[in-house]
Amino acid sequence: MNTPLLEVRNLRVQFPTRRGLLTAVDDVSLTIAPGEVLGVVGESGAGKSLTGAAIIGLLEPPGRIESGEILLNGRRIDNLSPEEFRKIRGREIGAIFQDPLTSLNPLYTIGRQITETILTHLNVTPDEAKQRAIDLLNEVGIPAADKRIDHYPHQFSGGMRQRVVISLALAAQPKLIIADEPTTALDVSIQAQIITLLKKLCREHGTSVMLVTHDMGVIAETADRVAVMYAGRIAEIGPVAEVIHHPQHPYTVGLMGAIPNLGEEVERLTQIDGSMPRLNAIPAGCAFNPRCTRKGEIGARCTTERPSLMNAGKTQAACWLYSEGVATNTTNTPQSVAA
Amino acid sequence: MKSSVLLEVRDVAREFDVSKPWLNRVIEGQPKSILKAVDGVSFTINRGETLSLVGESGCGKSTIARVVCGLYPPTRGAVIFDGVDIAKASVNEQQQLRKRFQMIFQDPYASLNPRWRVGKIIAEPLVSHGIMTDKAEIKKRVDQLLTQVGLSPQDQEKFPHEFSGGQRQRISIARALSSNPEFLVCDEPTSALDVSVQAQILNLMKDLQREFGLTYLFISHNLAVVSHISTRVGVMYLGRLVEMADTKTIFNRPLHPYTQMLLSAIPDLRMTGKQRTPVAGEVPNPLNPPSGCTFHPRCPYANDRCKLEAPKMMVANDGSMVSCHAVEEKRIPIKLVA
Ligand SMILES: Nc1ncnc2c1ncn2[C@@H]1O[C@H](COP(=O)(O)OP(=O)(O)OP(=O)(O)O)[C@@H](O)[C@H]1O
Ligand SMILES: Nc1ncnc2c1ncn2[C@@H]1O[C@H](COP(=O)(O)OP(=O)(O)OP(=O)(O)O)[C@@H](O)[C@H]1O
Ligand code: SF4
Ligand code: SF4
Ligand SMILES: [Mg+2]
Ligand SMILES: [Mg+2]
Numbered sequence: 001m002n003t004p005l006l007e008v009r010n011l012r013v014q015f016p017t018r019r020g021l022l023t024a025v026d027d028v029s030l031t032i033a034p035g036e037v038l039g040v041v042g043e044s045g046a047g048k049s050l051t052g053a054a055i056i057g058l059l060e061p062p063g064r065i066e067s068g069e070i071l072l073n074g075r076r077i078d079n080l081s082p083e084e085f086r087k088i089r090g091r092e093i094g095a096i097f098q099d100p101l102t103s104l105n106p107l108y109t110i111g112r113q114i115t116e117t118i119l120t121h122l123n124v125t126p127d128e129a130k131q132r133a134i135d136l137l138n139e140v141g142i143p144a145a146d147k148r149i150d151h152y153p154h155q156f157s158g159g160m161r162q163r164v165v166i167s168l169a170l171a172a173q174p175k176l177i178i179a180d181e182p183t184t185a186l187d188v189s190i191q192a193q194i195i196t197l198l199k200k201l202c203r204e205h206g207t208s209v210m211l212v213t214h215d216m217g218v219i220a221e222t223a224d225r226v227a228v229m230y231a232g233r234i235a236e237i238g239p240v241a242e243v244i245h246h247p248q249h250p251y252t253v254g255l256m257g258a259i260p261n262l263g264e265e266v267e268r269l270t271q272i273d274g275s276m277p278r279l280n281a282i283p284a285g286c287a288f289n290p291r292c293t294r295k296g297e298i299g300a301r302c303t304t305e306r307p308s309l310m311n312a313g314k315t316q317a318a319c320w321l322y323s324e325g326v327a328t329n330t331t332n333t334p335q336s337v338a339a
Numbered sequence: 340m341k342s343s344v345l346l347e348v349r350d351v352a353r354e355f356d357v358s359k360p361w362l363n364r365v366i367e368g369q370p371k372s373i374l375k376a377v378d379g380v381s382f383t384i385n386r387g388e389t390l391s392l393v394g395e396s397g398c399g400k401s402t403i404a405r406v407v408c409g410l411y412p413p414t415r416g417a418v419i420f421d422g423v424d425i426a427k428a429s430v431n432e433q434q435q436l437r438k439r440f441q442m443i444f445q446d447p448y449a450s451l452n453p454r455w456r457v458g459k460i461i462a463e464p465l466v467s468h469g470i471m472t473d474k475a476e477i478k479k480r481v482d483q484l485l486t487q488v489g490l491s492p493q494d495q496e497k498f499p500h501e502f503s504g505g506q507r508q509r510i511s512i513a514r515a516l517s518s519n520p521e522f523l524v525c526d527e528p529t530s531a532l533d534v535s536v537q538a539q540i541l542n543l544m545k546d547l548q549r550e551f552g553l554t555y556l557f558i559s560h561n562l563a564v565v566s567h568i569s570t571r572v573g574v575m576y577l578g579r580l581v582e583m584a585d586t587k588t589i590f591n592r593p594l595h596p597y598t599q600m601l602l603s604a605i606p607d608l609r610m611t612g613k614q615r616t617p618v619a620g621e622v623p624n625p626l627n628p629p630s631g632c633t634f635h636p637r638c639p640y641a642n643d644r645c646k647l648e649a650p651k652m653m654v655a656n657d658g659s660m661v662s663c664h665a666v667e668e669k670r671i672p673i674k675l676v677a
Contacts, residue, residue, distance in 0.1 A: 017501075044505025044533050060500075098504045098531070099448040144624035147372075155357055155374075158445045158527070159396025159560075181504065184530040185445065187395045187560045188604040214505075214533045215561070217605070258535040260563040262605065263590065268545070269538035269567065275489040 003074065004031035005208045006055065006176055011068035013050050013059065013232075015279075022279040024050050024063070026232040032176070035206040037198070039223030039240065041214065041255070043276045046229040048212045049098055052178040054078070055210070056095045057085040072176065091121045094174035096166050098181045098212075103165045104153040110137075110164045111149025114171055121172035136167035141193050159185040166194060173205065180212045191215075195222050216259055220244055228252045231276055231287035238315025248312035249319045251288045286319065294321060342422070345522060345554050346384040346407065351416035352578075353377040353402050357626070374625050376402040378578035379416070381652075384522075387548065389555040391565045391586075393601065394575035397625065400558045401445055403575075404524045407556060408442045409433070420522070438468045440522040441515040445558075447508040447531060451499040457510055458495030461485070464518035484513040489539050504531040512540060516547070524556045529564060541568055562605050566590050574598045577623055577633045580652070584659035594661045594671065596638045632664065640665040 013025035025047040032038045040048050053059050055070055057080065070078040072092065077085070089095070097103050105113060114133040118124060124132065130149075137145035140163040153161055162185045169177060179198070183191040195218060201207040211223060219226055219240060226243040228236040228251065236249040247253045254272035274291040277283060285303040289295050295302040298320045305320075312322035358364055358372045377399040384390045392400045405411045407418055409425055418425045420436055428436065441464065444450040451460055461481045465471045471480065482492040488509040499507055508531045515523060525544075529537040541564065547553050559565050565572060566586055573583040574595060582595040593599045623629055623636065632650050635641040642664075650662040665671045 042533060044509075044531065044536050045503040046533075049503060099446075102448075144626055147624075147626060150359060151357060155355070157397040157401060163396075181531065185396070185527065185560070187393075188562065188601065190396050191560070192604055214531070214537070216534065255533065255535055258538040260534075260538070260541075260567045262563045262566055266567070268542050271538040271542060272535045275491075275536075278491055278493065 004071075005034045005036075005073060006030075006032040006210070007069075007071040007074075008051070008055065009069040009071070011051065011054060011070065012066045013047070013054055013063060014066040015063050017062070020280055023066075023282075024232050024279055025054065026282075028068075028229075028232075028234055030227055030234065030237065032208045032210060034175075034208055035202045036225070037202060037209045037211055037223045039219040039226040040210060040212045040229060041216070041219060041226060042229030042235070043231070043251075043255075044214075045276055047232040048229055049180050051229075052095070052180050052210060052212060056089060056093050056178050057082075058089075058095070090117055090174065091172050092174055092176065094169035094172065094177045096162075096169045096177065096179040096182045103168060104161065106153050109150050109152055110156075114149070114164075114168055117168055117171040132171070133167070136170060137164070139170075139197055140164075140167050141190050142167075159187065159190065162186060163190070163194070170201070173207075175207060177201075177207060177209045178212075179209055181214070182211070183213065183215065183218055191218065198222065216244065216256070228255065231282055232279070233287060233318060234309065235288065235319070236312070236315055236317040237309065238313075242314040246313055246315075248315055248322065249288075249317040250292045250294050250321075252317070254291075297321065343385045344383045345386045345421060346556070347417075347419040348380060348382050348403070348407065349417045349419065351377055351380050351403065351406055351413045351418065353399075353406055353411055354414045372626055375578050375628070376625070377406065377413075380575070380578075380580050381416075382573055382580060382583060384554055384556060385570075386554055387552040388570035389548070389557050389568050391557040391559065391569040391572045392575055393559070393562065393565055393572060395577075395601075396560070398575045399578040400575060401526050404442065404526045404556065404558060408440065408524055409437070410442075438470070438518065439520055440524065441518065441520040442524040443511050443515045443526060443528045445526040445530075447504065447511050450511055451507060451514075453499055455498075456495065457485075457497055457499065457502075460499070460510060461495075461514045461517050464514065464520075468518055470518050480517060481513075484517055487516075487543055488513045489536055505533065505536060508532060509536070509540070519551070521552075522554045522556075524558075526558045527560070528557075530559070530561070537564070544568065562590075562602070574601065577625060577628055579633065579662070580660070581634070581663070582659075582661045584661075585657075588659060594666050595663050596640050596665065596671065597634050600637075632662075638665075640671055 008028060008030050011025055011028045015022040015024060028051055042048055054065055065078055069076055111133055115129045118129040118132055133149060134145045142148055142160060142163055166182055183194055198209055223240045226240050227234050230251050236243060236252045247256050257270045260269055272291055283289055285305055286307055289302045301320050307318045307320050309316040309318050310322040353376050355374045355376055357374045406413050458481050461484055462477050465477055471477050481495055485492050485494055490509055512528060529540055557568055569586045571585050572589040574581050576597050582598050593602055623633060629636050631647045632645045635645040644664050650664045652660050652662040654660045
C-alpha cells in the first residue's frame with residue numbers, strides 16, 4: 001500500500017465542562033491514501049465533525065486534542081503552532097464545513113473572498129485570481145458566475161452558498177479535502193456534479209478526501225472505504241461495498257436498515273430503538289450495548305470490556321461477535337438494502 | 340363548514356433587488372438587476388396532508404416557504420391561511436394566525452439564538468404566544484419534546500454551540516413542535532441527520548399527523564424521503580411550478596421533462612453501476628431567464644413554440660397539474676418509472 005497522505009493515530013478529543021470532562025472523540029485511528037476518498041458516516045453527534053476539525057486544527061476551545069497524533073505526509077501536524085497551521089490550512093488541507101456561514105464573511109462579496117484565498121496561497125496576478133474564481137464557481141454549477149461574484153452570501157440560496165464554500169476549499173488546490181456534509185443542501189443533479197468534480201480531483205491530481213455525510217447514496221458512489229462512527233469511536237471500517245451491503249457491526253446493520261427506499265411503501269421507517277448515549281454517560285464496555293439486539297449472544301463482555309476493531313467479514317468491526325471463539329453467523333445482512 | 344383547504348398560495352411572486360449600490364451603477368452604467376426568485380406560483384394544501392416541493396437548488400423553494408410564513412412579503416399575489424388573506428388581516432388576526440403555524444429553517448445554525456439555553460429556545464413559542472405560563476409545566480413540555488427528537492431532557496441547560504449539526508437541527512424541530520402548531524413548514528428538516536435519527540423524526544412527523552391532523556409543507560432534496568412522507572409533490576423550476584400531482588403519480592409517471600430528468604438523477608445505493616444522468620445542460624441564470632418555457636435550453640422536447648411562449652398550467656380532473664407544451668401536444672412518451 002502507498003504511504004498514507006493522512007494518518008490519524010489514537011485521536012482523543014475532550015471538552016472540559018462544568019458537568020465534567022466529555023470525551024467526544026475516543027481513540028480514533030484511520031488513514032487516507034493519496035487519491036482515496038474515505039467516507040465517514042454515523043449517528044448524529046458521533047464525533048465526525050470534531051474529528052475533521054481536529055485534523056484541520058480548528059477545534060474550538062475548550063475542545064482540545066487530549067492524546068493521539070495526526071500526520072500529514074508523515075509529518076506531525078497536531079502540535080503545530082497556530083501560525084504554522086495557518087500556512088497549511090487552505091494550501092495543503094482544504095475544508096468544507098457543515099455550516100457554510102462559518103466559512104463565509106457576510107460583509108464581503110463572494111468574489112473577494114475566493115480571490116483573496118487564491119492570492120494568499122498561489123503565485124498569480126489579481127486578474128488571474130479573479131478568472132480562477134469565476135472558473136471555480138462555474139465548475140460547482142453557479143450560473144452567471146461572472147456576475148454572481150459581486151454578490152454577498154445572503155443573496156444566495158442555501159445550496160448555492162454551500163457550493164461557494166466548496167469552491168473556496170478548492171481554490172488553492174489542496175492535497176487533502178475535509179468535506180463535512182458538502183452535498184446535503186444540494187439537489188441530486190448538482191450533487192452529481194460536485195461528486196464528479198471531487199472524483200476528478202482525486203483521479204487527476206491525487207487529491208484525497210475525507211467525506212463526512214449522512215447520504216448513503218453519495219457514499220456508495222464516491223467513497224473507496226467507509227468508517228462508521230458511534231459515540232466517538234469507530235464502530236466499523238472497510239471497503240464501501242462491504243460496509244453497505246454486508247455490514248458486520250450491529251449498529252451498521254441498523255443504520256443501513258433505516259434508509260428509506262424509493263418506490264417502497266412503508267408506513268413507518270425502521271429506526272434503531274433508543275438514542276445515542278450522552279457523552280457524560282457512555283456505558284462501560286461497548287458503547288452501543290444498551291441498544292444492541294445481539295449482545296445476548298455474547299454476555300457480560302459487552303457491558304464490561306470495550307471491543308477494539310477486529311476482523312469481521314471483509315471489514316473491521318469493534319464488536320465482540322467477531323473475537324475468536326464466537327461463531328459469526330449469516331443473520332446479520334440487512335434485508336432492505338441487499339441488492 | 341370548514342373547507343378542506345388549509346392554505347392557498349395564489350399567484351405568488353417574489354423579487355429581490357440584487358443591483359450594485361446606486362453610485363456604482365451610475366459609474367459603470369449598469370441597469371438595475373432584479374432577481375425573480377418566485378414567479379407566479381399557485382397551489383393549495385389540504386388539511387392533514389403533506390405537500391412537498393422539490394427542484395434544483397436556487398429554484399425558489401425556501402423563498403416560497405418564507406413568503407408562506409410571512410417572513411417575506413410577496414411582490415405579487417396572496418397567501419390565504421384558513422380563509423384569511425394574511426396580508427390583509429388585522430394585526431390582531433395575524434397574531435392569532437401566527438400561533439397556528441411554525442417553520443423549521445433550512446439552516447439549523449443561523450436559526451438558533453446562540454446566547455439562549457436550549458430550554459429557553461424550545462419554550463420560546465410557548466411563552467411568546469402565551470400558551471403556557473407555568474414554569475414546571477413548560478419544563479415538562481420541553482423534556483417531552485427533547486425526548487421525542489432523540490435528545491435528553493438534560494440538554495436544556497446547554498447552549499447551541501455545544502451540539503453537533505444534527506443535534507441542532509433536532510433542537511429547531513423541537514422548537515417548532517412545542518406550541519402544537521396545526522401547520523408546519525419544514526425546509527430541509529432532516530438534511531443533517533443520520534438515517535436512523537431521520538427515520539425517528541419522519542416517524543414522529545407522521546405520528547403527529549395521524550393523531551392531531553397536522554399539515555405540512557415539506558422541502559427536501561432527498562427524493563426517497565419525499566416519496567415516503569408526502570401526499571402530493573410539486574416540482575419547481577426557476578421560480579415556477581412545473582408539475583404537481585400525488586406522490587405515486589409523480590414518481591411512477593412523471594410527465595414534465597424536467598421531472599423526468601430529476602428522477603433519473605437520483606443516486607443509486609444498490610451500486611449496480613447504473614450511471615446517474617445528471618440533468619443535462621447549463622443551470623439557467625435567474626437574473627436573465629430564458630424566454631418562453633424557461634426550461635427550453637435543457638429540454639430534449641423543446642421546439643420553436645417553447646422558445647417563444649411560456650406554457651400554461653393545465654389542471655387535470657384529479658387536481659394534478661403540469662405546464663408543458665409537449666405534454667399538451669401529446670409529444671411526450673409517458674415514462675413509466677419502475
Ligand atoms: N463546544 C462543545 N461543548 C461540549 N460538547 C460539544 C461541543 N461541540 C461538540 N460537542 C459534542 O461532541 C459530540 C460530537 O460532535 P460532532 O459535531 O463531531 O458530531 P457529528 O458526528 O459531526 O454529528 P452530526 O452528524 O450531527 O453533525 C456531540 O455529542 C456534541 O454534543
Ligand atoms: N435575500 C435575498 N436576496 C437576493 N437574492 C435572494 C435572496 N434570497 C434568495 N435569493 C435568490 O433567490 C433564488 C431562490 O432562492 P431560494 O433560497 O428560494 O432557493 P431554494 O430553492 O431554497 O434553493 P436551495 O435548495 O439551494 O435551498 C436564488 O437565486 C437566490 O440567489
Ligand atoms: S460488542 Fe456486544 S453490544 Fe457491542 S455491538 Fe457487539 S454484540 Fe452488540
Ligand atoms: S414547454 Fe417545451 S421546453 Fe418546456 S418542458 Fe415542455 S417541451 Fe420542454
Ligand atoms: Mg457534524
Ligand atoms: Mg432553500
